[in-house]
Amino acid sequence: AQTVTQSQPEMSVQEAETVTLSCTYDTSESNYYLFWYKQPPSRQMILVIRQEAYKQQNATENRFSVNFQKAAKSFSLKISDSQLGDTAMYFCAFMKPVGNQFYFGTGTSLTVIP
C-alpha cells in the first residue's frame, strides 16, 4: 500500500523568506503523480504543483518549486519570497495514473509572519 508522510505538522516563515515543506512517500510503482495542494481558511483544495514520476526535471510554478528525489521517495515543496497569502494548510498527495489510488499526507500548517 502507498503511504504519504509529512513530518512537519506546523511551520512558520517570515514574509519574503524561503521555506521548504517535506514529504516522503512509499510505493512500489514506477509511474505515478505527486502533488502539493494548498488549503487556505476557505477550505478549498487548490492545486499548487504537480510532478510526474517519469520526468526527472523538477516542476516549478512561479514562486513554488519541488525537489523530487525518486530514489529516495522524497518530494519537498519550496516556497520562495513567502507572502501572507501563502498562510494555509499544505497537503502532499500521491496518485497512480489509473484506478482509485489517491493518498494524502496529514498536512503541514504554514504561517507566514509579517
Added chain:
Amino acid sequence: EAQVTQNPRYLITVTGKKLTVTCSQNMNHEYMSWYRQDPGLGLRQIYYSMNVEVTDKGDVPEGYKVSRKEKRNFPLILESPSPNQTSLYFCASRSDTEAFFGQGTRLTVV
C-alpha cells in the same frame, strides 16, 4: 469551466436524521470519490466510483453509502448520522493526471 460542485457547504443535523450531500462534475470524468478530512489525519477516502453503477469502499466506509446512477453525479448518503461523522467532506473527480475537488461540506452532527 471545469468544476466539481458539492452542496450544501455547511450542515448541522441531529443524530439519526438521514442526510445526503450532493456532488456533481462537468468534466465527464469516470472516476469520482469522497473524502473526509479530520485534524491530524489528512484526507481519507470514504468511497470511490470508477464509472456509472460501479462503486467500492475506500478506507473509512462505515456509516456511509453512495450511488452513481449518472456519470456526473455522486451523492454521499448518511443513513443514520452519528457525532463521530462530524467532519469536513470533499468530493473529487479525477482524470488520469489530476484530481479536482469540490468546495467542501462542513458537517456537524449533534
